[in-house]
Amino acid sequence: MPKKKAARKPRKPRGAARPARGRSGPGVLLLVGTRKGAFLLRSDASRARWKVDGPQFLGQTVNHLVLDPRDGRTMLMAAKTGHLGPTVFRSTDGGKEWKEASKPPAFRKSPETLDGRSVGFTFALAPAHATEPGSWYAGTSPVGLFRSPDGGDSWEEIAGFNDGLFPRIEEKVGEVPGGSLAHSILVDPRNRAHLYLGLSTGGFFESVDKGANWRPLNKGVAATFLPEPDPEYGHDPHTVVLHPMKPDRLYQQNHCGLYRLDRPGDRWVRIGDNMPKEVGDIGFPIVVHPRDPDTAWVFPMDGTTVWPRTSPGGKPAVYRTRDAGASWQRQDRGFPREQAWFTVKRQAMSADACDPVGLYLGTTGGELWSSPDEGRTWRPIASHLPEILCVVAATT
Amino acid sequence: MTAVLVPPPLHSYTANVGRVEVPGATLGEVLSALDARFPGIRFRMIDEQDRVRPHIRFFVDGAAATHLAHPVGPAREVMIVCALSGG
Numbered sequence: 001m002p003k004k005k006a007a008r009k010p011r012k013p014r015g016a017a018r019p020a021r022g023r024s025g026p027g028v029l030l031l032v033g034t035r036k037g038a039f040l041l042r043s044d045a046s047r048a049r050w051k052v053d054g055p056q057f058l059g060q061t062v063n064h065l066v067l068d069p070r071d072g073r074t075m076l077m078a079a080k081t082g083h084l085g086p087t088v089f090r091s092t093d094g095g096k097e098w099k100e101a102s103k104p105p106a107f108r109k110s111p112e113t114l115d116g117r118s119v120g121f122t123f124a125l126a127p128a129h130a131t132e133p134g135s136w137y138a139g140t141s142p143v144g145l146f147r148s149p150d151g152g153d154s155w156e157e158i159a160g161f162n163d164g165l166f167p168r169i170e171e172k173v174g175e176v177p178g179g180s181l182a183h184s185i186l187v188d189p190r191n192r193a194h195l196y197l198g199l200s201t202g203g204f205f206e207s208v209d210k211g212a213n214w215r216p217l218n219k220g221v222a223a224t225f226l227p228e229p230d231p232e233y234g235h236d237p238h239t240v241v242l243h244p245m246k247p248d249r250l251y252q253q254n255h256c257g258l259y260r261l262d263r264p265g266d267r268w269v270r271i272g273d274n275m276p277k278e279v280g281d282i283g284f285p286i287v288v289h290p291r292d293p294d295t296a297w298v299f300p301m302d303g304t305t306v307w308p309r310t311s312p313g314g315k316p317a318v319y320r321t322r323d324a325g326a327s328w329q330r331q332d333r334g335f336p337r338e339q340a341w342f343t344v345k346r347q348a349m350s351a352d353a354c355d356p357v358g359l360y361l362g363t364t365g366g367e368l369w370s371s372p373d374e375g376r377t378w379r380p381i382a383s384h385l386p387e388i389l390c391v392v393a394a395t396t
Numbered sequence: 397m398t399a400v401l402v403p404p405p406l407h408s409y410t411a412n413v414g415r416v417e418v419p420g421a422t423l424g425e426v427l428s429a430l431d432a433r434f435p436g437i438r439f440r441m442i443d444e445q446d447r448v449r450p451h452i453r454f455f456v457d458g459a460a461a462t463h464l465a466h467p468v469g470p471a472r473e474v475m476i477v478c479a480l481s482g483g
Contacts, residue, residue, distance in 0.1 A: 083451035083478040084405055084440035100436045106444035118443035 028352045029394045030360055031075070031095075032368065033062030036386035038077060040095050042396075047358050047372045050381045056098070057089065064347060066125045067094075067394040068151075070133050076152040078122035078138070086121040088138070090152045103154035105138050105146040107162065117142060124347070125152075126185035129192030139182030143169070143199050145211060160212040161197070169202040172234045176201050183346065184240040188247050196250070198240040200346075203233035204252065220268035222256035238284045239346045246293035249324075253286040253298055253346075260325045271325025275300065279312050279319070279330075285349035289357055289374075294324040297331075297351070297375055299344045299361060310341035318359070318375050334378035335369070342367075347390035354395060362388030398426050398468050401475040406441075409434040423456055424464030426474050441476065453477040 030041040030050075037055030060079040068074035073094045080086040088101040110116025119140045128135035128147070138146040138155060145161040148154060157163075173180075184198030193210040196217070204221075205214040216233040223235045236255035243249040248263035251271075258272030258281040272281020282303025289295035297320050302308040311317070317332035343364040352358040359371040366385035371378045397417040402410050410416060418433060420426035424446075431438035441452045446464055448454065454461040454476060457469035468474065 081405060082480045082482060083449070085443060085449050087436065087440065102435065104436075104439060106439070109444055109446070116445040118445050118447065 026396060028354065028358060029067065029396045030350075030368070031065040031067060031390070031392040031394065032362060032382075032385070032388060033065040033077070033347075033390040034362075034366070034386035034388050035061050038062045038065050038079075039382070039385060041368070041382065047352075047354070047370070050370075052382055053095075055386075056095070061121070062389060063121060063123050064125045064390050064392075066127070066392055068127050068136075069394070070127060070130055072396070074151055076125045076136060078125055080121045086119055086140075088122060088125075088152055088155070092151070101148075101153050101155065105140055105144065105155040107144060108157060117144070119144060120179055122146075123181050124183045124185055126187065129187050130189065131192055137185045137187075137195075139185050139197070141179040141181050142176075143180045143182040143202060145182055145185070145197065147211070158211040160207065160209075161214060164212075165205065165214040169199065169233065172231075173201050184237065186240065186242050186250075188242070189244060190247055196240065196242065198237040198252075200238060200255070201234065201236045203235040204237045204240055205233070217261070217266055218268070219266055220261075220270070221252070221254055221259055222270070224256055239286050241286055241288050241296075243288050243293040245291060249293045251286050251288060251296050251325075253283050255282070255303075257281045258283075258286070258298060258325070269325070271321070274321075274326060275319060275328050276330075279317075280304070282309075283344075284309075284346035285344055285361070287349050287351045287359065290351060290353045291355075292322075295320065295322050296325070297349070297359060299342075299349055301343065308341075309343050311343075314339050314341050316340050316342040318361070318371075318378075320375050331371075331375035332378075333376060334371075345389055347392075348388050350391045350393040352393040352395050358393065360391050360393050362391040364388065398472045398474055400426060400430055401473070403476055403478050405478045405480075406437055406476065409437040409440075421468055422464065423454055423461050423466040423468065423474060426468060427464070451479045451481065453479055 027043040032039040037058040039054035041050045043050050060081050064078040075091040077089040087104045089098045091098045107117045122138050122140050124139040126137045134151045136148045145158040146155040181200045186196035188194035195207045197205050203218045206217050207214045218235045221235050238253045240252045250261040252259040259268035260271045261268045275281045279300045283301045287297045302312045316335040317330050319328045321328050344361050348362040350360045356374045362368045364387045368382040370381045418429035420429050427438050457471040
């Protein structure tokens, strides 16, 4: 596949005239993982012009691609191909050169039989706490949790999850069609031992001892696909985020709606009930404003009938709340007005740290859209990419 | 020594070499020797439970081999095939 340039000649959308402030520096770096390789997009300071570099690892399925905010240059990439097993690639120079992990995430070998679990692919990568440079977490499919102490070169199982919690979940939900996912690995910025983990399917869980023990945090969340009216776990969170400046504020986009949780409370509130009924509160990603805990964005998709999982009515829109979910506003300026059946996967929407905040989303049709003004206006910055699996914004 | 025919999806490990020779009396020993020379290549073909990954096939001296204990015969040739499916 030839290198690609931004699909359209950049034009200045309304609201984009102000240069990025705050941590904007020279611009924004977008790390884009696709079903057929990775792409890096770099913007100028105004975020009006973008340069597309790639593909890297053409043909490899890149589920996640993350820049380490602790050093600003280490990147980890979760990759596999159609025929080869999963691995993790590492770069320590901002994506110029890559090396494969010497020991990728893998379950312990079953001693006697061949029925032990094997990692299908690594789905989510998350830097550990800021005081633990070089440490990372990885979530896999089928669900497993791993930790690397050495910048992603070698990975060890977190036994408290893989041997402790997982068997209970497996007993409850059984085998998940299409494979289960460990995603949304959240580290409390105030306490490196305090972790959250989202499992699809399985539920949302908390550990206060760095993964040794886990407890479910699913009260108030619907699970209409389970026989029990209010199960302790077995739910299907699609994405869970915590606010970096108010870590007790959690938002969850679930298979069964949109929720908020304010700790130390343990009962989620369905803020999706405040969405327009004709749009609903089903989707995959959810993104928070980096400085305002009351502001978040979602990309609703059709969860009716046979679950098309496309923009409701073929009219793509982001919905924003500025009051922690009490109300939502439609943001669709720049998106097609009709016949646009976008699907945005759970790791394919992101926000930068600029002021105003830039938003980014990638579709399964290979279009990458950006808003330089907190969702007010949208425009495509790359088209004809492979199916987009992740979009991660880093302010450089 | 056993000749191993390495398909293009794995050439990133072998510096684009499609035929290498390594020691080994069984498929498992051959793959271990291959991994010692080209670190990481085995795990892309064999999972952590020593199972052959779903889209990998091995032919040892022309016969399909589905487990690591399969002996290498007199022809001393292991052919690796990547059986890609889907778009």
